[in-house]
Structure formats: C-alpha cells, structure tokens
Amino acid sequence: MATxxxxxxxxxxxxxxxxxxxxxxxxxxxxxxxxxALPIARFLFSSITRGxxxxxxxxxxxxxxxxxxxxxxxxxxxxxxLVMPTDGKTVDTACWVRRIAGDQFQVFAINCAHLGCPVRWxxxxxxxxxxxxxxxxxxxxxxxxxxxERGLFEYTYKIENGVLAIDAGQLPTPGDPVASLTSxxxxxx
Amino acid sequence: xxxxxxxxxxxxxxxxxxxxxxxAAGHPVPRNTASWFYVFGSAALTVFLLQLVTxxxxxxxxxxxxxxxxxxxxxxxxxxxLGWFIRAMHGWGSNFMVAIVLIHMVQVFLFGAHKFPRELxxxxxxxxxxxxxxxxxxxxxxxxxxDAYWGLGIGASxxxxxxxxxxxxxxxxxxxxxxAGATLSRxxxxxxxxxxxxxxxxxxxxxxxxxxxxxxxxxxxxxxxxRATYEAEYHxxxxxxxxxxxxxxxWKDMFFxxxxxxxxxxxxxxxxxxxxxxxxxPTIIQTAxxxxxxxxxxxxxxxxLPPALETPFLLICPPLVILGLILxxxxxxEGEKSWKRRPIAVITVLMIAITLGTFTRxxxxxxxxxHMNAWSGDPVPERYIHGTSALARQGALVFQxxxxxxxxxxxxxxxxxxxxxxxVAVRLTQDQLIRQVIQGGGNMPAYGNxxxxxxxxxxxxxLETLHPASQGPARDAALDLVLNNGQVKASGTQP
Numbered sequence: 181m182a183t184x185x186x187x188x189x190x191x192x193x194x195x196x197x198x199x200x201x202x203x204x205x206x207x208x209x210x211x212x213x214x215x216x217a218l219p220i221a222r223f224l225f226s227s228i229t230r231g232x233x234x235x236x237x238x239x240x241x242x243x244x245x246x247x248x249x250x251x252x253x254x255x256x257x258x259x260x261x262l263v264m265p266t267d268g269k270t271v272d273t274a275c276w277v278r279r280i281a282g283d284q285f286q287v288f289a290i291n292c293a294h295l296g297c298p299v300r301w302x303x304x305x306x307x308x309x310x311x312x313x314x315x316x317x318x319x320x321x322x323x324x325x326x327x328x329e330r331g332l333f334e335y336t337y338k339i340e341n342g343v344l345a346i347d348a349g350q351l352p353t354p355g356d357p358v359a360s361l362t363s364x365x366x367x368x369x
Numbered sequence: 370x371x372x373x374x375x376x377x378x379x380x381x382x383x384x385x386x387x388x389x390x391x392x393a394a395g396h397p398v399p400r401n402t403a404s405w406f407y408v409f410g411s412a413a414l415t416v417f418l419l420q421l422v423t424x425x426x427x428x429x430x431x432x433x434x435x436x437x438x439x440x441x442x443x444x445x446x447x448x449x450x451l452g453w454f455i456r457a458m459h460g461w462g463s464n465f466m467v468a469i470v471l472i473h474m475v476q477v478f479l480f481g482a483h484k485f486p487r488e489l490x491x492x493x494x495x496x497x498x499x500x501x502x503x504x505x506x507x508x509x510x511x512x513x514x515x516d517a518y519w520g521l522g523i524g525a526s527x528x529x530x531x532x533x534x535x536x537x538x539x540x541x542x543x544x545x546x547x548x549a550g551a552t553l554s555r556x557x558x559x560x561x562x563x564x565x566x567x568x569x570x571x572x573x574x575x576x577x578x579x580x581x582x583x584x585x586x587x588x589x590x591x592x593x594x595x596r597a598t599y600e601a602e603y604h605x606x607x608x609x610x611x612x613x614x615x616x617x618x619x620w621k622d623m624f625f626x627x628x629x630x631x632x633x634x635x636x637x638x639x640x641x642x643x644x645x646x647x648x649x650x651p652t653i654i655q656t657a658x659x660x661x662x663x664x665x666x667x668x669x670x671x672x673x674l675p676p677a678l679e680t681p682f683l684l685i686c687p688p689l690v691i692l693g694l695i696l697x698x699x700x701x702x703e704g705e706k707s708w709k710r711r712p713i714a715v716i717t718v719l720m721i722a723i724t725l726g727t728f729t730r731x732x733x734x735x736x737x738x739x740h741m742n743a744w745s746g747d748p749v750p751e752r753y754i755h756g757t758s759a760l761a762r763q764g765a766l767v768f769q770x771x772x773x774x775x776x777x778x779x780x781x782x783x784x785x786x787x788x789x790x791x792x793v794a795v796r797l798t799q800d801q802l803i804r805q806v807i808q809g810g811g812n813m814p815a816y817g818n819x820x821x822x823x824x825x826x827x828x829x830x831x832l833e834t835l836h837p838a839s840q841g842p843a844r845d846a847a848l849d850l851v852l853n854n855g856q857v858k859a860s861g862t863q864p
Contacts, residue, residue: 227541227543227544227545227546227551228537228540228541236545255654257652260546260547260549262546262547264545264549264550265550266434266435266436266437266550266553266554267435267436267550268434268436268550268649269435269436269649269650270435270518270547270549270550270552270650270651271547271549272652273651273652274651274652290651290654291522291526294526295522295526295527296519296525296526297519297522297658298654299654300654300741302775304770304771304772305771305772305775305816306816306819307814307819309739309775311656311658311739311741312519312523312657312658312672312738313671313672313738314672314737314738314739314786316739318818319819324809324814324815325809325812325813325814326676327671327672327674327679328676329677329679349546349547350546350547351522351525351543351546353525353526353528353529353530353535353539354526354530354680355526355529355531355535355536355539356535356536356539
C-alpha cells in the first residue's frame with residue numbers, strides 16, 4: 181500500500197508528511213498562545229496602563245478652609261477617588277494640612293518619604309516624626325533628620341468656594357512622588 | 370490478608386508504582402549519613418506539608434477581601450472552635466519553616482553537599498529558600514492588619530526605587546494606585562496558588578535529585594572531591610559501607626519530624642496566634658509597624674544605613690547575594706568537603722549569623738525610633754531640678770514641653786535616638802549646647818525656628834546643670850582667658 185511505502189521512507193526524507201504536520205501543529209499552538217497571551221497581558225498589566233493614562237488622580241475635597249486654623253497643622257482624611265467593591269477601609273486616606281496664612285497651604289502625604297510609614301505631627305516640637313525608621317521633618321515638610329533622602333510628599337491643592345481640595349489618588353513612593361511630578365506649583369505657594 | 374494483597378496487586382498492575390517506591394526506599398546510603406545532622410531536609414518537607422494542611426484549613430474561613438479579611442481573622446480567633454489554634458500552627462509553622470530551611474542550608478554548606486555532582490540540587494534549594502521567604506512575606510500580608518498594610522507600603526517604597534521600572538512595578542504589585550482590595554487579592558493568589566505550586570514542583574525535583582544522586586556522604590577531612598572520580602568513589606562507598614535508607618536512616622528523620630510537629634503545636638498552644646493587630650485603616654496612624662521575625666534584620670538595616678547608601682544597597686545587594694548563592698557550587702564544586710578544612714566557609718557562616726542576629730536583636734527594641742507616645746511629655750525627674758536656679762527650672766519646662774525626650778533619655782526614660790543627656794554638660798560647653806540646639810546636626814533637627822531666644826537660654830541653662838556632682842561642666846578655656854582679662858584661672862576652682 182502507498183502508506184506503507186511512505187512510512188518506510190522518512191529516514192532519508194528531510195521533511196516527512198508527519199513531521200511537517202507536527203511542525204505545523206507547533207506553529208498553530210504558538211499562534212493560539214499568542215492570541216491568548218495578549219488579553220492575559222492586557223489584564224495582568226491593567227493597573228499599570230491605567231496609571232500611565234493618569235486615570236488615578238483627581239481632585240478630592242478635604243473640607244472647608246475654616247476647618248484649618250492659620251499657623252496650625254491638622255490631619256485630614258479623604259476617600260480615594262478610585263474605589264473597588266472589596267476595598268473596605270483601605271480607601272480612606274489621611275494627610276497633613278498646614279495652613280500657613282490665608283489661602284496659603286501645604287498638604288503633605290501621610291507616608292514617610294523613606295519607606296511609607298505614617299508620619300505623625302508633633303506640634304510642640306514642630307516636627308513630623310516617623311515611627312518606623314526614625315525619619316523627622318520640619319513643619320514645612322523639609323527633611324530634618326534620619327534616613328529619608330527628601331522632604332515629605334506634597335499634594336497639589338486648590339481652593340474653590342472656600343473648600344480645600346487636593347490632587348490625589350495614588351500612593352506616593354520615593355520612586356514616584358506623584359504630587360510633585362504631575363503638576364506645577366500652586367500659584368500662591 | 371490474602372484479599373488485601375490481591376487488591377494491592379490489582380492496583381499495582383495498573384499503577385506500577387510499587388517497584389520504584391521499593392527501589393527508592395531501599396536505595397543504599399552511606400552508613401554514617403544516618404546521623405542527626407541529616408534530618409533537617411526531611412523536617413523542612415514535614416513543615417511544608419503541615420503548612421499545606423493548616424493553610425487549607427484556614428482557607429475554609431478566611432476571606433481574602435480587604436474589607437473582610439481582618440474580621441474573618443477575628444472570627445477564626447474567637448468564634449470558630451480551635452480556629453485560634455490552627456492560625457497559631459500556621460504562624461508558628463512559618464517561623465519554624467524559615468528557621469529549618471536556613472539550618473538545612475547551613476548544614477549542607479558546611480558538609481560540602483553543594484559540591485559536584487549536587488550543584489543543581491543546591492541551586493534549586495536556593496530557589497526554595499527564596500520561595501519560602503516569599504511565602505513568609507505574602508503570609509504576613511494576608512494577616513491583613515496594620516503591620517500588613519504599612520508593610521506593603523514599605524515593600525512598595527522599596528520597589529519604587531528601581532530605576533525606570535520602579536513606578537510600574539509598584540502599580541503591578543499593588544494592583545492599583547493604592548494599597549487596597551486588589552493588593553490583598555493578588556497576594557492571596559501568590560500565597561495560595563502561585564508560590565505553593567512552584568514550591569511543590571521544586572520540592573519534588575529537589576527530593577528526586579537527592580534520590581538519584583545519593584545523599585551526601587559524611588565529609589572526611591582529606592577526602593577530596595574530583596569531578597573525574599567522585600561518582601565512582603561514592604558508588605564504591607555505598608556498596609562497601611552502605612545500608613538501605615529504609616529503615617536504617619529514616620527512623621531519625623521520622624523522630625525529628627514528629628518532634629518538630631509537636632514543638633510547633635506546643636508553641637501554638639502556649640503562645641497563641643500572631644495578631645491580627647489593629648484594623649488596616651490607613652486613617653489610624655497611631656501605629657508603629659514592624660515586620661515579622663524573619664525580616665526584622667532588614668528593618669534594622671534600613672534604619673541604620675546612611676541615607677545615600679540605602680537605595681544602592683537595596684538594589685545591588687539582593688541580586689548579588691542571590692547570584693553568589695547560585696554560583697557557589699560552580700565556583701567551589703571540587704575540593705575539601707569537611708568544615709574542619711574550610712575555615713573561610715565556617716567564618717562566613719558565623720559572620721552572617723552574628724550580623725543577622727545582631728540586627729534582629731536591635732530591631733526588637735528599635736533604638737533609632739523616637740518615642741512616639743510621649744505627646745504629654747515625660748516629666749523631668751525631681752532630682753534634676755533640685756537646687757537649680759529659676760532659669761534652669763524654666764529650661765526643664767521647655768525640655769519637657771518641646772518633647773526633647775522623644776529622642777533623648779534622662780534618668781533612663783526617653784528615646785534612644787539621640788545621646789542620653791544625664792551628663793551632657795560634661796561633653797558640651799555652653800556655646801556648643803546653644804549651637805547644637807539651634808542648628809542641630811549629627812542627626813538632630815535644628816530647633817532654631819521652634820524656640821524663642823528666651824526658651825533657648827533657659828533650656829541651655831538647664832542642660833548645663835546636667836553633670837555628675839563629682840565632675841564640673843565642660844568649659845571653654847579660651848573663653849575663660851578672655852573673660853578674666855588674661856588671668857588663667859587655676860583649675861579645680863569651679864563655682
């Protein structure tokens with residue numbers, strides 16, 4: 181039979197019929213893998229791509245300007261602009277609001293510029309101190325001592341109809357100090 | 370009995386597993402490897418299996434949702450019968466696992482078992498160590514409390530420092546712009562599916578290679594490993610002086626495995642589960658986050674490294690250490706196995722152990738952290754203001770209300786971040802004290818903007834009284850000369 185003579189041959193043939201189909205099969209599966217890999221990669225990296233389009237930041241209100249007495253630094257909390265159903269309390273974020281005078285503010289991230297622990301304001305010492313590795317900052321957010329290499333992260337703010345709002349929505353980290361990258365200095369600072 | 374053996378035969382006719390199992394169990398091992406030093410590998414496997422079992426049990430109740438994880442842990446601790454015990458077993462199991470894996474690694478290294486032909490077994494062991502540490506960190510995240518939340522922030526801050534890809538790595542790690550629900554879910558997937566799956570695969574390979582290549586013989590000083598001859602020598606040894614692994618050597622493994630399980634259970638029963646600490650609510654900032662035991666050394670290191678060295682250290686050292694561990698068996702694949710003839714190996718292990726131990730110990734009392742709970746200010750002890758001037762007393766008040774003791778101790782209470790001030794007047798003259806308070810320096814913030822001149826004067830007057838009765842305060846000899854119109858005061862005539 182013809183098939184018998186074919187199977188007897190493949191040793192000298194460089195590309196047998198079955199060998200060809202196997203290679204075609206591998207190629208076909210490679211194609212299927214690529215078709216599948218694209219949506220998987222898109223899904224896996226969606227948290228990055230959305231950030232690149234700057235879909236994370238937006239203006240959030242911290243409250244009436246009157247809540248923040250002049251010359252004092254107070255903690256304010258806000259809800260992160262992006263909320264997912266399983267987030268629980270993690271979307272509530274704290275920040276430090278320093279009202280210098282009038283409409284002049286400084287809004288600092290709660291996260292230490294060293295490794296992100298929550299800094300606390302000590303009004304008497306006039307310092308922000310970090311409980312983790314001992315970083316300290318002056319009242320204007322500049323570095324005072326300890327391991328941080330820079331001052332506290334600062335949010336851009338604006339005042340609209342007597343309400344203080346900041347441009348927030350992303351965890352500031354030493355490699356990505358959101359606030360200072362995304363915007364120009366506020367006109368009044 | 371006949372029925373049982375017939376059933377067994379029926380199964381084996383189809384599975385054909387009896388022969389390879391019998392072969393593996395009966396493979397000859399050198400007699401002197403039936404030692405208590407050779408039990409740590411099987412103990413690590415035992416704890417791993419225990420972690421699988423307790424982990425699955427916890428997953429019956431645990432909810433991997435940022436909104437509910439914390440309360441599901443509370444339910445495990447307080448509502449479900451013996452939920453606390455299973456949590457404690459899993460938590461203590463993880464501590465034991467890291468410890469046993471490290472001991473196993475040290476034993477293997479000191480006995481030269483990483484040398485030819487077991488290089489790949491060692492390399493896979495290095496991956497297993499990294500995965501074990503990955504399990505330890507992701508497990509700490511699943512205990513979704515304040516420590517876990519801020520620990521993730523630390524992880525993100527470290528990842529963000531990688532040049533160029535750092536910010537993207539952070540978003541990939543967090544699953545979004547902030548630490549939230551997606552973060553916990555992906556760490557759950559890592560801890561429960563990805564890493565355990567890899568671990569099971571790599572553990573099987575690791576054990577398979579031990580079976581195929583044979584257990585490392587007891588190292589004899591002077592018996593040199595050579596690539597050309599080692600395997601023949603090893604086979605001759607197992608032939609001449611070998612014994613079947615089962616039961617000759619395995620009974621010690623079994624005893625130690627049982628002992629370890631009971632030790633974990635005893636720790637779990639006696640000490641209870643780890644946390645959870647406070648709720649993972651980022652608006653509650655009255656917290657001092659701390660990593661779990663096996664990462665304390667890193668916590669100390671990150672506090673003590675000079676700021677400018679930190680990022681290079683974090684980015685360069687871990688890859689170098691991992692690369693070094695992987696390359697080790699290829700760089701020293703031959704030669705002496707016995708630790709008695711490898712002094713550098715012994716010293717290296719000791720140095721690393723002492724360094725990690727010291728950092729871990731320091732991280733337990735964190736001398737670098739200010740005392741954060743001193744908002745009311747520890748009162749200055751009476752004896753320090755007894756018989757002082759009104760100005761110095763005013764200074765003591767400034768000392769208290771400006772929270773100097775967040776960082777400086779006086780009479781053994783207060784922070785250890787700055788030097789203790791009990792005898793500061795002996796070390797610094799009046800001018801130096803004023804300068805130090807106003808300008809700071811040496812890791813102390815400058816207080817010039819935060820103290821009025823009157824407050825500074827009072828504070829320094831108080832600090833000048835802080836010296837032992839037997840020892841006068843430091844003074845500037847040149848200043849004395851000027852103030853006394855060129856007359857040098859005789860020494861020892863302190864007022």
